[in-house]
Amino acid sequence: MPRARINEMKYDGYERLYLLELIESNSKVWAYGLEHDNYVESGFKIMEEIVGKECDFSIEWVNKIKVAIFDVDEIVQDKLGSSHTACNVTVSKVIDLDSFEFFSESLGTVVVELENDVDFLGVDSKVSFTGNLRADFI
Numbered sequence: 001m002p003r004a005r006i007n008e009m010k011y012d013g014y015e016r017l018y019l020l021e022l023i024e025s026n027s028k029v030w031a032y033g034l035e036h037d038n039y040v041e042s043g044f045k046i047m048e049e050i051v052g053k054e055c056d057f058s059i060e061w062v063n064k065i066k067v068a069i070f071d072v073d074e075i076v077q078d079k080l081g082s083s084h085t086a087c088n089v090t091v092s093k094v095i096d097l098d099s100f101e102f103f104s105e106s107l108g109t110v111v112v113e114l115e116n117d118v119d120f121l122g123v124d125s126k127v128s129f130t131g132n133l134r135a136d137f138i
Contacts (some may be wrong), residue, residue, distance in 0.1 A: 002023065002054030002055055002138055003022060003023055003024070003055075003056050003057065003108055004020035004021060004022050004023060004029075004031075004053050004054065004055055004056065004057055004068055004135075005020065005021050005023060005052060005053070005055075005106075006018050006019070006020060006021075006050055006051055006052065006053050006054075006055065007019045007021045007051065008030065008051065009050050010081070013039050013041075014034055014035055014036055014038070014039055014040075014095065014134075015032065015033075015034060016032065016033040016034065016039065016050075016135075017030060017031075017032055017033075017034070017081065017082075017083065018031050018033060018037060018050075018055075018135050019057070019131070020057065020135065022106070022107065022108075023054075024108065025105075025106055027106050029057075029085075029107070029133055029136055030077055030082055030083045030133065031057050031079055031083050031132075031133040031135040032083040032132055032133070032135070033134065033135040033137075034135070035094050035108055036135075051068040051070055051105070053112055053137070054138070055135045055136055055138065056106065056135075056136040056137075056138055057107075057110070057133055057134060057135055057136055058110060058111040058112070058113060058133075058134055058136055059068060059085055059087070059110055059111070059113070059131040059132065059134070060112075060113040060131055060132060060134050061113075061114045061115065061131050061132045062112055062113065062114045062129045062130070062131035063115040064115070064129060064130065065114060065118060065127055065128070065129040066078045066127065066129070067120060067125060067126065067127060067128075068088055068126050068127060068128035069126065070088045070126060070128075072088075073087075073088060073090055073102070073104060073134045074086075074089075074090045075087050075089070075104055075106065075107060076089070076128065077133070083132040083133045083134070084130065084131075084132060085131055085132065085133045086128075086130045087102075087103040087112075087127075087128065087129055087130070087131070088126070088127075088128050089104065089126075089127060090103075090124060090125070090126050090127075091121055091122065091123055091124065091126075091127060092109070092123065093123065093137050094115060094121050094122060094123065096115065097109060097117035097118060097119060098114040098115075098116065098117050098118070099112060099113050099114060100114075100121055106118060106132065112129070112131065
């Protein structure tokens with residue numbers, strides 16, 4: 001089920017950067033995407049096709065994750081126009097050695113994909129990491 005709608009898109013060749021509006025909370029986040037079969041130099045036509053489209057999202061490119069101590073879960077995108085996301089979250093489900101889920105009031109349930117296997121994650125583990133929010137088209 002889609003959880004976001006694209007409000008804006010920036011592009012550079014195959015790379016895309018989307019401003020997503022979260023359907024349930026109306027908050028906005030930046031997410032990246034790649035379209036290997038669609039190189040764009042002039043984005044007017046593609047912007048007409050993509051703005052308003054619905055998608056889901058996940059966090060990937062996480063290569064440093066650590067157990068942390070904090071009182072409140074926090075997800076921060078402090079670089080305007082960047083999909084870079086810093087998280088202090090509580091694990092809600094371990095999928096396998098390189099992926100897990102967490103729940104956030106603002107984002108809902110989010111899948112996190114790690115670059116390396118880790119064996120210290122468990123349900124209710126508090127972890128800190130950075131990664132990139134990725135748009136997933138359904």
